[in-house]
Amino acid sequence: MSDRILEVEDLSVTLERGGKEITPVQNVSVSLGRGEALGIAGESGCGKSLTLKSIIGLLPPGAIVGGDLRFALDREEPISYESADVHGHGIAIIFQEPMTALNPTMRVGDLIAEGPKIHHGLDRREARERAIELMRLVGIPSPEKRARMWPHQLSGGLRQRVMIAAALSTEPKLLLCDEPTTALDVSIQDQILGLLQELRTRLDMSIIFVSHDLAVIGELCDRIAIMYAGQVVEKGPVDEVFADPKHPYTEALMHSVPSFQQTTEKLEGIEGAPPDPGSFPDGCRFAPRCRYVRDDCATASYALVQIGERRETGCIHPELLEGIGS
Amino acid sequence: MTDPTALPLDLSAADSQGPLDDRKFWQRLPVKVWVGLAIVLIYVLIAVFAPLLAPHDPLAIDPANKLASPTGDHLLGTDELGRDVLSRLLYAARVDLPIGFLGALMPMVLGTILGALAGFYGRWTDTLVMRTADVVQAFPAYILVIVLVFALGQGAKSILVAFTVLAWVVYARIIRGEVLRIRDLDYVHAARVAGLGRLRILRAHVLPNAINQTLIYLPSDIVFATLALAAFSFLGLGIPPPTPEWGAMIAEGQPFIRTNWWLATIPGLIIVVFGLGVSLIGEGFEERLHG
Numbered sequence: 112m113s114d115r116i117l118e119v120e121d122l123s124v125t126l127e128r129g130g131k132e133i134t135p136v137q138n139v140s141v142s143l144g145r146g147e148a149l150g151i152a153g154e155s156g157c158g159k160s161l162t163l164k165s166i167i168g169l170l171p172p173g174a175i176v177g178g179d180l181r182f183a184l185d186r187e188e189p190i191s192y193e194s195a196d197v198h199g200h201g202i203a204i205i206f207q208e209p210m211t212a213l214n215p216t217m218r219v220g221d222l223i224a225e226g227p228k229i230h231h232g233l234d235r236r237e238a239r240e241r242a243i244e245l246m247r248l249v250g251i252p253s254p255e256k257r258a259r260m261w262p263h264q265l266s267g268g269l270r271q272r273v274m275i276a277a278a279l280s281t282e283p284k285l286l287l288c289d290e291p292t293t294a295l296d297v298s299i300q301d302q303i304l305g306l307l308q309e310l311r312t313r314l315d316m317s318i319i320f321v322s323h324d325l326a327v328i329g330e331l332c333d334r335i336a337i338m339y340a341g342q343v344v345e346k347g348p349v350d351e352v353f354a355d356p357k358h359p360y361t362e363a364l365m366h367s368v369p370s371f372q373q374t375t376e377k378l379e380g381i382e383g384a385p386p387d388p389g390s391f392p393d394g395c396r397f398a399p400r401c402r403y404v405r406d407d408c409a410t411a412s413y414a415l416v417q418i419g420e421r422r423e424t425g426c427i428h429p430e431l432l433e434g435i436g437s
Numbered sequence: 438m439t440d441p442t443a444l445p446l447d448l449s450a451a452d453s454q455g456p457l458d459d460r461k462f463w464q465r466l467p468v469k470v471w472v473g474l475a476i477v478l479i480y481v482l483i484a485v486f487a488p489l490l491a492p493h494d495p496l497a498i499d500p501a502n503k504l505a506s507p508t509g510d511h512l513l514g515t516d517e518l519g520r521d522v523l524s525r526l527l528y529a530a531r532v533d534l535p536i537g538f539l540g541a542l543m544p545m546v547l548g549t550i551l552g553a554l555a556g557f558y559g560r561w562t563d564t565l566v567m568r569t570a571d572v573v574q575a576f577p578a579y580i581l582v583i584v585l586v587f588a589l590g591q592g593a594k595s596i597l598v599a600f601t602v603l604a605w606v607v608y609a610r611i612i613r614g615e616v617l618r619i620r621d622l623d624y625v626h627a628a629r630v631a632g633l634g635r636l637r638i639l640r641a642h643v644l645p646n647a648i649n650q651t652l653i654y655l656p657s658d659i660v661f662a663t664l665a666l667a668a669f670s671f672l673g674l675g676i677p678p679p680t681p682e683w684g685a686m687i688a689e690g691q692p693f694i695r696t697n698w699w700l701a702t703i704p705g706l707i708i709v710v711f712g713l714g715v716s717l718i719g720e721g722f723e724e725r726l727h728g
Contacts, residue, residue, distance in 0.1 A: 199633070278630075
């Protein structure tokens with residue numbers, strides 16, 4: 112028996128773009144315990160979504176995946192898998208845009224019933240009842256009535272709940288979330304986060320939550336992995352990372368988040384733009400934008416170094432960081 | 438309508454605000470759709486009840502009474518063999534309508550299947566289907582019909598085979614494009630992750646969303662098939678005599694256009710009005726779906 116449910120080791124994704132090979136995800140290693148929620152944060156294009164999609168085999172055709180993915184379905188050691196092995200068995204995914212994530216030509220009840228019908232051999236009526244049960248589980252009011260509705264007849268928040276219900280229909284042990292709250296307004300965002308939190312404890316489900324929104328990750332996740340330019344630059348428990356970042360990029364991200372307490376200080380952006388996957392700089396990839404940059408940063412090879420008990424950083428000069436408070 | 442159990446912030450009242458509610462879809466159809474449907478319905482009723490409506494046997498020859506002007510007995514006169522023109526026009530609906538509809542539906546079915554396979558499976562399936570489509574499109578239509586008529590004999594079967602072989606290409610292209618777009622949408626990804634089989638995904642999640650575009654094209658294709666049948670019959674490649682058919686009747690009436698102008702004109706008008714009705718339906722639906 113193992114506490115680990117997922118191990119991603121040295122993952123890389125190589126795509127072809129304009130006749131050139133690019134590697135938008137490189138050397139990514141993360142692991143996840145049972146019932147644990149891991150957040151993956153970073154700017155758009157940092158490879159966080161690709162990382163998530165490679166776990167479930169949703170990469171564009173022609174993508175080459177390197178490294179090792181291991182998943183433990185039952186109370187056993189995680190073992191290497193092919194994406195087809197976990198489709199419908201153990202891993203499910205929810206997406207950002209609830210309109211394109213629900214088939215517009217299917218009533219939502221039928222959509223949710225599809226998984227149970229195929230995987231549990233339920234007949235039409237049983238699958239329908241199961242769908243209504245799942246809709247109730249995700250907090251959809253009057254599910255009997257709404258099961259007969261089309262996706263466009265539901266509000267954004269309800270659509271997102273339908274998507275979650277459909278994802279849960281295969282009884283996953285790991286739920287992948289690709290920015291599922293980004294397209295929702297803040298009050299609904301809160302409800303969906305609360306729902307995910309509740310489902311996680313009730314169903315003993317692990318979650319990987321990808322978002323550019325640190326506050327959202329802080330609310331839901333135990334641990335966080337910060338990604339920059341296709342690599343994980345910092346990992347650790349969410350509260351520790353937020354309180355005391357060990358990578359200049361994390362610190363800069365924290366500074367660029369507006370907060371209610373912060374009234375006098377000017378909001379700081381990060382100088383420059385994230386590099387394109389076609390032209391990642393040598394050495395530390397954040398060095399060109401880093402305010403603490405030293406000469407040896409340009410030649411530093413990538414490695415995550417253990418700091419303290421549960422923290423890891425990709426920065427070779429973490430001692431230079433001034434911290435959030437300053 | 439308020440829902441007592443609804444979460445206060447969930448805007449659950451958004452139920453039924455959808456633009457395409459089941460009932461409202463029909464209520465909000467433009468008037469032109471109803472006009473078109475009425476026209477087509479009249480044609481269908483005529484085809485079904487032609488034996489009851491026709492005053493004479495459409496094939497009965499009466500050489501003594503040929504090329505008669507309209508009278509009480511022969512409301513639209515007689516043709517050069519003395520056959521009752523009205524009866525022949527009514528009976529012709531039983532030939533032209535089925536070929537018009539089937540001549541569009543059969544290519545649609547074939548094109549949808551081939552286009553879906555090409556778009557969804559890609560690789561060599563795609564290459565095979567689309568190169569075949571290129572060849573068909575480059576082939577002169579009338580040559581193909583002539584070849585088929587020689588091979589299969591004159592008649593409805595040859596015409597339908599020819600239409601199917603020629604016209605599937607357009608449907609295949611439309612469907613392939615749609616499938617390529619849809620197969621990368623999140624709901625198809627979600628279906629894959631849920632472990633559904635590829636055929637199930639294609640049938641339940643991809644095709645129903647791809648087919649709208651072909652349904653918009655279908656009415657204009659029905660018009661095309663009807664006109665093409667008339668054209669082929671006019672050229673003697675269509676339905677063989679003595680079966681009444683509108684295009685053939687135009688051809689038969691043409692020599693008498695100076696004396697008995699209605700012989701060629703009325704079947705022509707009948708085809709035009711039918712085409713108009715079908716086009717109105719198509720246009721109306723298109724406005725409704727895009728508007």
